[in-house]
Amino acid sequence: MGFAVAPSTESSSLLTSSSTDDSLENAGKLPFLRTLLGDGGFKSLTFVAALIAGAVPFFVVALISRDAWPAIAKFGLPFLWEQDWNIDESIYGALPYLFGSLVSAFIALVLALPIGVAIAIVTSERVLPPWVQIPIAFLVELIAAIPSVIIGLWGVFVFTPAINPFQEFLYARFGWLPIFNTQPFGSSMLVAGIILAIMILPTIAAISREAFLAISADLRNGAFALGATQWETIIFVTMPAAISGILGGATLGLGRALGETMAVTMVIGNVAGIDFSLLSPGSTIPSILANQFSEALDPLHIGALMYLALVLFLITLGVNSLAIFMIRFLSRNA
Amino acid sequence: MLPSPHSSSSSSEEKLATMEPQSPSTLPVFHIENVSCFYGRHKALEGVYMDIYEGKVTAIIGPSGCGKSTFLKILNRIGEMESNVRVDGKVQLLGKNIFARDINLNLLRRQVGMIFQHPNPFAMSIYDNVAYGIRTFHRLSRPALDEAVESALRSAALWDEVKDSLHQSGLALSGGQQQRLCIARALAVKPKVLLMDEPCSALDPIATLKIEELIQGLKQQLTIVIVTHNMQQAARVSEYTAFFSTDERRIGQLVEFDLTQKIFTEAEQPSTRDYVAGRFG
Amino acid sequence: MRDAFAPLAPSKKLFNWSMGTLGFFLSVVALIPLVAIFWSIVSKGLPHLSLDTLTQLPAPAGLTDVPNGFANAIIGTVAMVAIAAMISLPLGILTAIYLSEFGKQSAFASWVRFMVTILSAAPSIVIGVFAYAVIVLPFQSFSAIAGGFALSILMLPLVALATEESLKSVPNSQRMASAALGAGYARTTLRIVIARALPGIITSGLLAIARASGETAPLIFTALFSQGWLESFFGPSASLSVLIYNYASSPFSEQNDLAWAAALMLLIIVLITNLLSRWVASKR
Ligand SMILES: Nc1ncnc2c1ncn2[C@@H]1O[C@H](COP(=O)(O)OP(=O)(O)O)[C@@H](O)[C@H]1O
Numbered sequence: 101m102g103f104a105v106a107p108s109t110e111s112s113s114l115l116t117s118s119s120t121d122d123s124l125e126n127a128g129k130l131p132f133l134r135t136l137l138g139d140g141g142f143k144s145l146t147f148v149a150a151l152i153a154g155a156v157p158f159f160v161v162a163l164i165s166r167d168a169w170p171a172i173a174k175f176g177l178p179f180l181w182e183q184d185w186n187i188d189e190s191i192y193g194a195l196p197y198l199f200g201s202l203v204s205a206f207i208a209l210v211l212a213l214p215i216g217v218a219i220a221i222v223t224s225e226r227v228l229p230p231w232v233q234i235p236i237a238f239l240v241e242l243i244a245a246i247p248s249v250i251i252g253l254w255g256v257f258v259f260t261p262a263i264n265p266f267q268e269f270l271y272a273r274f275g276w277l278p279i280f281n282t283q284p285f286g287s288s289m290l291v292a293g294i295i296l297a298i299m300i301l302p303t304i305a306a307i308s309r310e311a312f313l314a315i316s317a318d319l320r321n322g323a324f325a326l327g328a329t330q331w332e333t334i335i336f337v338t339m340p341a342a343i344s345g346i347l348g349g350a351t352l353g354l355g356r357a358l359g360e361t362m363a364v365t366m367v368i369g370n371v372a373g374i375d376f377s378l379l380s381p382g383s384t385i386p387s388i389l390a391n392q393f394s395e396a397l398d399p400l401h402i403g404a405l406m407y408l409a410l411v412l413f414l415i416t417l418g419v420n421s422l423a424i425f426m427i428r429f430l431s432r433n434a
Numbered sequence: 435m436l437p438s439p440h441s442s443s444s445s446s447e448e449k450l451a452t453m454e455p456q457s458p459s460t461l462p463v464f465h466i467e468n469v470s471c472f473y474g475r476h477k478a479l480e481g482v483y484m485d486i487y488e489g490k491v492t493a494i495i496g497p498s499g500c501g502k503s504t505f506l507k508i509l510n511r512i513g514e515m516e517s518n519v520r521v522d523g524k525v526q527l528l529g530k531n532i533f534a535r536d537i538n539l540n541l542l543r544r545q546v547g548m549i550f551q552h553p554n555p556f557a558m559s560i561y562d563n564v565a566y567g568i569r570t571f572h573r574l575s576r577p578a579l580d581e582a583v584e585s586a587l588r589s590a591a592l593w594d595e596v597k598d599s600l601h602q603s604g605l606a607l608s609g610g611q612q613q614r615l616c617i618a619r620a621l622a623v624k625p626k627v628l629l630m631d632e633p634c635s636a637l638d639p640i641a642t643l644k645i646e647e648l649i650q651g652l653k654q655q656l657t658i659v660i661v662t663h664n665m666q667q668a669a670r671v672s673e674y675t676a677f678f679s680t681d682e683r684r685i686g687q688l689v690e691f692d693l694t695q696k697i698f699t700e701a702e703q704p705s706t707r708d709y710v711a712g713r714f715g
Numbered sequence: 716m717r718d719a720f721a722p723l724a725p726s727k728k729l730f731n732w733s734m735g736t737l738g739f740f741l742s743v744v745a746l747i748p749l750v751a752i753f754w755s756i757v758s759k760g761l762p763h764l765s766l767d768t769l770t771q772l773p774a775p776a777g778l779t780d781v782p783n784g785f786a787n788a789i790i791g792t793v794a795m796v797a798i799a800a801m802i803s804l805p806l807g808i809l810t811a812i813y814l815s816e817f818g819k820q821s822a823f824a825s826w827v828r829f830m831v832t833i834l835s836a837a838p839s840i841v842i843g844v845f846a847y848a849v850i851v852l853p854f855q856s857f858s859a860i861a862g863g864f865a866l867s868i869l870m871l872p873l874v875a876l877a878t879e880e881s882l883k884s885v886p887n888s889q890r891m892a893s894a895a896l897g898a899g900y901a902r903t904t905l906r907i908v909i910a911r912a913l914p915g916i917i918t919s920g921l922l923a924i925a926r927a928s929g930e931t932a933p934l935i936f937t938a939l940f941s942q943g944w945l946e947s948f949f950g951p952s953a954s955l956s957v958l959i960y961n962y963a964s965s966p967f968s969e970q971n972d973l974a975w976a977a978a979l980m981l982l983i984i985v986l987i988t989n990l991l992s993r994w995v996a997s998k999r
């Protein structure tokens with residue numbers, strides 16, 4: 101080697117924890133906690149927190165399954181397509197509730213999707229001046245902040261009476277359609293679906309809006325340059341480009357709607373049964389949980405309710421994972 | 435970290451001979467032997483041998499992307515914080531292998547301070563900025579801390595400008611003042627070496643001049659390694675200069691290391707002569 | 716080449732105009748429920764909001780000339796949200812620190828992030844069922860603790876995900892500057908990164924608190940309800956949201972009225988917390 105190498109003073113502990121060489125020596129001790137915790141301790145602490153947080157969904161599944169076990173063992177998978185729910189006879193089947201959940205969520209999606217996308221367009225594209233766009237976006241977001249029980253309260257006392265004439269009209273004029281062939285009494289699947297639509301609107305609007313905002317200006321300008329009008333550009337260029345975000349938002353909204361409890365419970369009528377008329381009352385998985393859990397005593401009854409909760413969790417898990425996948429991965433590749 | 439075997443190829447032996455500085459007046463603070471550096475699978479730096487001498491300013495020059503910052507960030511092992519970086523070879527600080535398992539990184543970085551290209555004061559008062567490093571290691575009485583802060587600010591030639599506004603935010607200062615605040619902050623923990631990565635590239639000429647004067651003064655107290663893209667600056671402030679460049683594989687290499695005067699007047703390597711003369715290619 | 720200054724074809728113009736009108740119309744339709752809800756809550760709640768409602772216990776059903784209020788429900792909501800915050804804020808913030816400062820893109824961190832995201836989208840009633848399984852069944856009692864626990868599980872992912880975002884927004888140069896002075900991870904994170912991200916962290920905490928204050932589904936069969944004052948965290952507790960739910964379906968109109976007043980109170984709490992969080996977020 102061509103260099104003069106300093107004598108290797110391996111004993112010099114300048115850089116190791118036992119260092120005493122210090123121009124500011126004899127200063128006070130460091131705070132106790134910092135010495136105690138140190139870097140390793142701090143890192144481990146955050147790691148443990150992350151581990152716990154990440155494990156919560158497993159605990160949810162494990163503990164609910166444990167308590168659902170009497171029902172799982174007794175009814176098995178046919179629970180999902182059995183129609184009877186009779187506490188006195190200890191017979192439990194999930195189908196009416198599954199049906200109610202799916203139908204009300206589907207109504208909500210059909211109503212909320214076009215409106216949500218319209219809001220996303222109106223608040224992201226240059227169709228309106230910003231001083232109109234920003235308040236609209238803010239107000240729609242505000243809907244999400246209203247507690248669901250308050251929407252339910254409004255639904256019971258204000259919305260249901262107000263919408264009932266419309267339900268009567270549907271029955272009178274379109275009663276020949278199977279979906280409108282029962283006499284309406286206020287609470288119904290349709291009312292629940294509309295209330296749910298209001299509640300999932302902010303989700304769909306916000307996520308679609310992000311999808312629109314993420315589209316590069318080049319794409320739009322390209323279309324303008326070819327002579328397309330603004331709305332032609334939106335419909336034929338930006339919307340197709342934002343489609344994965346829109347679908348992701350819709351799927352996330354569907355997950356919301358499936359799991360939403362209070363407002364639905366308050367306006368759906370809580371009648372178990374499978375009726376294809378949207379004007380008839382119904383019941384959903386969350387609504388029967390809300391209605392029966394606090395009074396359930398029999399382990400099999402509790403088990404059946406837990407089983408329902410487990411089914412609901414797994415369904416929403418699937419739907420939400422799909423939504424996350426669409427929003428994260430499809431839009432990244434677009 | 436395993437030091438790589440000393441079996442250098444003949445070509446690097448040749449290079450070594452040309453890189454021997456003429457009169458190492460003091461023992462090296464850093465002894466760097468056959469250091470290579472990888473970002474993931476990409477090799478950014480290869481086979482660097484260099485000694486950094488106590489109380490001297492060593493300038494590192496070279497075209498951008500040749501691994502100057504990478505090299506500097508090896509010396510206080512801060513590159514590891516940013517990215518997945520691997521270093522092969524041997525780096526000794528005062529005879530101690532900085533990659534040894536019992537190295538306390540915090541103490542290493544306290545010995546080897548760093549100034550970054552863009553001034554990065556913390557979002558706290560000027561006083562707290564300077565006190566931050568001291569408080570990391572010690573609990574001083576208020577008067578002692580005041581004194582330490584003042585002395586650091588004086589060493590960074592900032593005291594007169596800020597002595598009446600010590601409790602204002604460090605972010606309210608001008609760019610040049612912010613950079614001197616960062617220097618004060620680094621000096622406050624009394625490092626043995628100060629690494630500076632293009633400390634003036636974001637500053638105006640007057641602020642640059644101030645920092646250069648500062649560097650001249652600081653030589654009495656500590657060893658400085660400064661990366662600069664400005665060759666006049668290297669010539670003005672440094673005693674030693676290292677010229678880095680990339681080879682045809684786009685891997686950074688140390689081409690030549692010598693007394694600054696020699697690099698700028700009679701460099702051995704043609705590429706060094708081209709570079710200092712402003713001829714590229 | 717089309718002439719840039721040629722007027723649009725009338726059909727194109729009509730299409731553009733009608734789509735614009737439709738989009739605006741649909742947006743306005745979306746805002747009708749919002750306005751209607753606010754109007755109903757204020758007009759039906761305000762007349763029944765008085766000092767009594769804020770300081771008295773709920774009157775027994777059917778009695779009309781005794782003081783009637785929901786002070787116990789306010790206390791219950793505040794107590795359970797406080798329990799929830801004490802669990803979820805530390806756990807959520809530490810999780811966020813792990814994800815943003817240590818785990819980053821590692822497989823474990825991505826897994827945690829995914830699980831936490833899943834949890835954030837889990838139906839709140841399922842969280843209630845979970846709390847029932849964890850606390851109510853083993854202790855054979857509805858309790859404020861169970862309610863607080865349920866709310867904490869609800870808040871945890873909100874806090875963790877939003878805090879991670881604000882930690883990630885802190886420029887890396889700040890971490891480097893701190894590390895270059897010899898500060899370790901703990902000091903760098905606590906004194907530099909957290910300090911810098913504090914407005915964002917407070918915002919996420921407040922948003923989670925606002926959300927938890929309004930939740931009902933996780934409480935109806937964990938904390939249940941109580942007509943009396945909160946005496947023990949191990950017994951059932953009233954809450955504003957469950958009071959609204961119970962009294963909305965009551966046949967007694969005084970109880971319906973009290974539900975509206977409680978809804979106004981709850982809405983005020985939730986909106987103030989919400990707006991406060993936006994205000995903190997805008998203060999940088
Ligand atoms: N964090 C990093 N990750 C991956 N590659 C990097 C990173 N930093 C630098 N590099 C690469 O290493 C090489 C040297 O970079 P750098 O040390 O920053 O050069 P200089 O400071 O001389 O301009 C470049 O090719 C650069 O692309």
Ligand SMILES: [Mg+2]
Pocket residue numbers: 502503504631
């Ligand atoms: Mg550089």
